[in-house]
Amino acid sequence: MPDTPHDIQFPLADFDRNQLPEDQRELQGDAYLQAIREHLIGQFVGQGGAAEVAVTHDRVIIRWKESDKAESLADQGANHLKQGNTEKGIATLRVALERDPADAAALFNLGMSLVEARHVGEALELLERLVAIAPDYPSAWVALGVAQGSFGEIDVAIQSFREALARHPQDPFAHKNLGAALSQSGQLDEACDHLKAAVVLLPSDAQAWLNLAMNLEQSGVTAEAETAYQRVIVLDPGGHLAEKAEAGRNRITQIKFRNAGGALRPDVLTYCGDAIKMFDAMPKEDVQRITLEIAMLGAKGLSVNDPSTKYQLRSLPGDFTGLHLLCIEYVGFKIIDPTVDIGFDISAEYAEACRLHGQPQ
Amino acid sequence: MPLAPEVQQLIQQVEQLSNRPVHVMEETDLKARATVTPARRGAPGHIVRFRPGSPSLDYLVASQLQFLIRTFTCPAAERWDIVSTDTERDLGITAMGLGEFEEPLARMMITSIITQLRTYSIGFRVDDWIWKNLPGLRQQQEAEICSQLAENERALKPETRQKFPKPLVDANSSMNALYATLWGERLHETRFVIPFVAMGYRGKVAELRAALHETPDDPVCDKMLIERWAPVLGLTGAFHFKPYTSD
Numbered sequence: 001m002p003d004t005p006h007d008i009q010f011p012l013a014d015f016d017r018n019q020l021p022e023d024q025r026e027l028q029g030d031a032y033l034q035a036i037r038e039h040l041i042g043q044f045v046g047q048g049g050a051a052e053v054a055v056t057h058d059r060v061i062i063r064w065k066e067s068d069k070a071e072s073l074a075d076q077g078a079n080h081l082k083q084g085n086t087e088k089g090i091a092t093l094r095v096a097l098e099r100d101p102a103d104a105a106a107l108f109n110l111g112m113s114l115v116e117a118r119h120v121g122e123a124l125e126l127l128e129r130l131v132a133i134a135p136d137y138p139s140a141w142v143a144l145g146v147a148q149g150s151f152g153e154i155d156v157a158i159q160s161f162r163e164a165l166a167r168h169p170q171d172p173f174a175h176k177n178l179g180a181a182l183s184q185s186g187q188l189d190e191a192c193d194h195l196k197a198a199v200v201l202l203p204s205d206a207q208a209w210l211n212l213a214m215n216l217e218q219s220g221v222t223a224e225a226e227t228a229y230q231r232v233i234v235l236d237p238g239g240h241l242a243e244k245a246e247a248g249r250n251r252i253t254q255i256k257f258r259n260a261g262g263a264l265r266p267d268v269l270t271y272c273g274d275a276i277k278m279f280d281a282m283p284k285e286d287v288q289r290i291t292l293e294i295a296m297l298g299a300k301g302l303s304v305n306d307p308s309t310k311y312q313l314r315s316l317p318g319d320f321t322g323l324h325l326l327c328i329e330y331v332g333f334k335i336i337d338p339t340v341d342i343g344f345d346i347s348a349e350y351a352e353a354c355r356l357h358g359q360p361q
Numbered sequence: 362m363p364l365a366p367e368v369q370q371l372i373q374q375v376e377q378l379s380n381r382p383v384h385v386m387e388e389t390d391l392k393a394r395a396t397v398t399p400a401r402r403g404a405p406g407h408i409v410r411f412r413p414g415s416p417s418l419d420y421l422v423a424s425q426l427q428f429l430i431r432t433f434t435c436p437a438a439e440r441w442d443i444v445s446t447d448t449e450r451d452l453g454i455t456a457m458g459l460g461e462f463e464e465p466l467a468r469m470m471i472t473s474i475i476t477q478l479r480t481y482s483i484g485f486r487v488d489d490w491i492w493k494n495l496p497g498l499r500q501q502q503e504a505e506i507c508s509q510l511a512e513n514e515r516a517l518k519p520e521t522r523q524k525f526p527k528p529l530v531d532a533n534s535s536m537n538a539l540y541a542t543l544w545g546e547r548l549h550e551t552r553f554v555i556p557f558v559a560m561g562y563r564g565k566v567a568e569l570r571a572a573l574h575e576t577p578d579d580p581v582c583d584k585m586l587i588e589r590w591a592p593v594l595g596l597t598g599a600f601h602f603k604p605y606t607s608d
Contacts, residue, residue, distance in 0.1 A: 006552040006555070008555055008556045008559065010517070010519060010556065010559070010560065011519050014519060014522065014560060015559075015560070015561075016560070016561040018561070019561040040558075040559055043558050043559070043563065044555065044558065047551055047554065047555070047558065048549070048551035049551055049552070051555070060559060062555060062556075062559055064552050064555045066549075066550075066551055066552055098567065099563060099566075099567060100567065100570055101567060101570070101571045101574070102570065102571065102574035102575075133574055133575075
């Protein structure tokens with residue numbers, strides 16, 4: 001690749017005015033020269049080098065220096081998307097496609113970004129073009145499947161994901177998305193195989209673990225589902241995926257809890273009754289302090305189904321099981337803010353405890 | 362004159378496909394770098410001619426042979442030639458703005474641009490095949506293509522462009538611009554694209570490129586590719602295809 005600049009000159013008369021935007025074609029004098037200059041500078045963006053453009057009254061002069069780090073327009077667009085500049089990314093990718101309608105990288109990245117921007121119709125068109133032109137482009141069929149899935153065409157999406165795997169059997173995203181789509185269409189066993197393959201190939205992908213956890217939960221494989229949910233919480237602390245995982249874990253805990261003690265659990269009934277009596281004799285600030293301390297502790301996870309694990313509070317003396325603390329928290333929130341859902345349903349036991357203690361619910 | 366083993370194989374392939382021998386010979390006065398004349402009218406074989414002294418002889422011969430292979434891999438009924446009737450030629454002469462020229466010169470120029478339409482469109486297929494399948498000729502191919510790129514750039518000089526009418530210059534430059542774009546990308550020689558971009562050929566490049574990508578890379582579809590390029594270049598109606606015969 002030459003380091004020296006490459007000079008190009010041609011007469012101004014050879015410049016075709018029709019290249020300029022319509023409102024600039026009638027310009028005269030310096031304004032015309034300036035418009036040409038700006039137009040040409042824009043044309044050379046993404047061309048793999050740097051251009052200096054001078055336009056005199058009789059000629060156009062371009063000094064071109066190729067760059068070692070030449071980056072295609074499609075790559076530039078993809079980088080804008082990675083940096084969160086969606087609008088700029090989409091605009092750049094559109095220019096890349098104007099220049100080359102068969103630019104596979106531009107078709108892929110623009111298609112995917114339009115799916116995310118919910119312009120699914122256009123995304124489908126681009127991704128269908130991509131698989132027609134470059135059927136082996138990495139993840140092309142996965143992207144098409146994602147777009148089809150977003151359009152509600154799950155069966156068609158499943159076919160695309162299968163095509164992706166036929167071409168690239170180790171494509172983690174094909175496994176991940178095929179597993180999710182099969183789960184969605186109720187084919188849980190086959191889905192599980194793909195979701196397990198996905199987490200092996202993408203061990204740090206919280207969404208892949210969440211897909212697996214939900215599939216396992218739906219299939220009733222609760223112990224493995226809990227482990228998978230726990231993995232999501234570790235990988236996406238505080239994120240929306242972790243929130244979903246927390247909810248899933250709570251559902252499993254509750255099922256186990258119910259399975260262990262029947263319709264109305266006497267231990268919960270006792271804990272709720274004790275909490276009602278205790279809080280009845282306390283100022284509301286103390287109720288609040290104790291309740292919030294348990295809520296904070298619970299954010300890290302209380303072991304509700306294991307009576308051997310004990311917890312201590314700063315605001316209340318004694319050793320407590322997880323279930324006991326949960327009951328105190330439940331009753332506490334009923335006093336300080338009844339709209340709070342702690343994600344664990346002991347409403348039947350609470351109602352019965354209120355009735356026994358002559359308290360309104 | 363020893364040819365590389367892969368070129369020898371191509372010669373055998375042509376001979377098997379066409380049942381005619383291939384003769385490779387020097388020709389000092391040849392204007393093009395290499396040409397091929399298919400065996401017809403009782404000629405004993407196909408003749409590939411080349412200008413002596415070329416360091417890229419294997420590539421030049423291989424590319425001419427590939428043109429023949431593309432023809433002969435088509436079923437006999439699908440083989441064709443490009444020809445023009447007088448009416449088509451006149452239409453082309455008018456479309457290319459050649460009406461002001463002496464008739465023999467105008468005819469020569471319209472024939473030349475139609476030949477370029479064929480050699481460039483199918484030439485992309487040929488070159489792509491060589492690039493992917495004959496890595497031993499890669500160095501020669503790169504050298505020849507760079508030389509062609511430089512030659513095409515020289516054709517953009519104002520003094521050259523001014524000699525010919527704009528429609529003809531545009532048809533020629535559009536194909537050269539696509540050549541510069543595709544090979545500039547592949548060889549990381551983007552400088553060759555710059556003058557074409559500056560002169561406004563990007564739109565034509567996109568149209569020709571779309572046709573190239575959308576037309577299947579199967580010799581049977583070569584005719585379709587030429588048909589798609591013709592309106593982009595203003596050459597619709599200036600030629601037709603007639604069945605290929607060896608007579």
